Amino acid sequence: MFLLVVLGSLVPVVPTGAVVSSAAVVALHQSDPLSMLYTFLLASAAAFLGDLGLYWLGRRGVDSRNGSRWLAKLREHAPPERLAQAQEKLADHGVAVLVLSRLVPAGRVPVMLACLLARWPLRSFARGDVWACLTWAATYQLIGMLGGSLFPRPWQGVVTAVGLTVLVAGTPAVWRRIRAGGRAGDAGRRGGQGQHT
DSSP: OHHHHHHHHHSTTSOHHHHHHHHHHHHHTSSOTTHHHHHHHHHHHHHHHHHHHHHHHHHHHHHSTTOOHHHHHHHHTSOHHHHHHHHHHHHHHTHHHHHHHTTSTTOHHHHHHHHHHTTOOHHHHHHHHHHHHHHHHHHHHHHHHHHHHTOSSHHHHHHHHHHHHHHHHHHHHHHHHHHHHHHHHHHHHHHHHHHHO
16 A cells, blocks of 8 residues: 555556555554554655656656656646636645645645746745645545445445545546536537527
8 A cells, every 4th residue: 555655646647545545444453553643643654745746747847947757747637727717726825735635636736736837945845835734644544444344245335435435536527527518519609590590
């Protein structure tokens, strides 16, 4: 779990929330009463180390004349409109936005990029990110505990936890696509009415 979460924080493709939820299900079915605490601490530490590593690599890109491939990868995962929103919210609310960004699906990278472009020092980013990682680990561990408590066998809980995680992560993206499609349809209808008049 530790390695997968670190990797997922560095390469924003691995579904780290599902990894933590699955680990929480397995921990729930263990006889050791401290297994849940270990899962929480390992998930938080792994997310924090991964975020710090990615931020450090991004800082090198911001400070260098030619940028870096890590900074370019971050920009690929942060559409311009999401980056603009993140920059505006970061300017208004500071660290609170950084904490919430880990809980919002696809919110972490635009906010991290906004921090990089605002030239936050690594120390300032780390102070906010530690709370973000603790909150994130607790949230996904609770999802795993919910899935694990519903079924007697760990594999059933893992399947449920992964399903819940995918649902939580995917719903906002689907909603944005539906809204964008609705706006495009409205614009097309208005354009068509304008041509008929």
